[in-house]
Amino acid sequence: MTIGFIGCGRMGSALLEGALNAKMVQASEVWGYDPFPGAAEALSERLGIQVAQDNRDLAAQSDLILLACKPYQVVEILQEIKDLLTEDKLILSIAAGITIPTMQSQCPDKTKIIRIMPNTPSLITQGASGIAAGAHATEQDLAQACKIMKSVGLVEVVDEDQLDAVTSLSGSGPAYIYTLIESLAGQAQQEGLSADAALRLATQTVIGAGKMVEATGMSPAELRNQVTSPGGTTLAGLEALSANGFESSIKAGVHAAAERSREIARES
Numbered sequence: 001m002t003i004g005f006i007g008c009g010r011m012g013s014a015l016l017e018g019a020l021n022a023k024m025v026q027a028s029e030v031w032g033y034d035p036f037p038g039a040a041e042a043l044s045e046r047l048g049i050q051v052a053q054d055n056r057d058l059a060a061q062s063d064l065i066l067l068a069c070k071p072y073q074v075v076e077i078l079q080e081i082k083d084l085l086t087e088d089k090l091i092l093s094i095a096a097g098i099t100i101p102t103m104q105s106q107c108p109d110k111t112k113i114i115r116i117m118p119n120t121p122s123l124i125t126q127g128a129s130g131i132a133a134g135a136h137a138t139e140q141d142l143a144q145a146c147k148i149m150k151s152v153g154l155v156e157v158v159d160e161d162q163l164d165a166v167t168s169l170s171g172s173g174p175a176y177i178y179t180l181i182e183s184l185a186g187q188a189q190q191e192g193l194s195a196d197a198a199l200r201l202a203t204q205t206v207i208g209a210g211k212m213v214e215a216t217g218m219s220p221a222e223l224r225n226q227v228t229s230p231g232g233t234t235l236a237g238l239e240a241l242s243a244n245g246f247e248s249s250i251k252a253g254v255h256a257a258a259e260r261s262r263e264i265a266r267e268s
């Protein structure tokens, strides 16, 4: 099997490295193309992959073609490689908001397509991705796509219409958490901590709380109760958060991102 990466930017190179680490393929069976000078060449020097001359060369060489370019480039690139898409090839796309029907409409009738919504922690193998298969993709195709994504983190197989929710949660979510860390650390500084210590403590608190949910199997509500003593500091903090709209702000943020994802899909 050969895998080609159309776009060797942040996400493309992370997934490429993940596929190699998972030993799905040898470096000599991986192709990369990126018009940005040196992008694919740098991966070739570091990891030993092959550099394609252009997207057509890459499509001809690859059994599995992973679109890791910007969303607005997907249709144009599929038009460019359309005549090379034989029935055995599998297209994977991580482009936000570009639906399987939109991609299918640019490809030969039976083209196998799988759509993925990853997130940036995939760059450090801590990703959380949603995966949805198109009508012509087989169970084996889905298993291959899952294997690539599992090499960089957690994977949930979903229906395509659930990918907007995945985008609004785990796709955009790292940005919400960075904002949370910034706010926690910023206020702790006001309360007397140094900037560095506040950032370290805020970051580890987010990591530790997430790992508690994962490791204990307890619900977030049960874990919250363990922290909250009657008449204590946590209760005072939680009440102030609630009075200032914490939960409703988060719900509004996730909803706005999901709506924007649906809107981008309609426009594509």
Ligand SMILES: NC(=O)C1=CN([C@@H]2O[C@H](COP(=O)(O)OP(=O)(O)OC[C@H]3O[C@@H](n4cnc5c(N)ncnc54)[C@H](O)[C@@H]3O)[C@@H](O)[C@H]2O)C=CC1
Pocket: 006, 007, 008, 009, 010, 011, 012, 033, 034, 035, 036, 039, 055, 068, 069, 070, 071, 073, 077, 094, 095, 096, 117, 118, 119, 120, 171
């Ligand atoms: N950054 C994020 O949080 C997430 C990004 N995505 C999706 O991942 C995709 C890639 O995003 P990033 O890696 O963050 O962007 P990036 O800008 O780092 O990478 C995109 C790459 O595509 C290359 N490119 C431009 N024109 C091309 C062409 N004609 N053929 C081949 N390659 C071409 C660019 O030179 C660039 O290196 C996007 O579609 C985005 O929607 C999905 C989930 C999360």
Ligand SMILES: O=C(O)[C@@H]1CCC=N1
Pocket: 096, 167, 171, 172
């Ligand atoms: O902001 C965006 O549109 C992309 C999709 C998910 C994360 N970044």
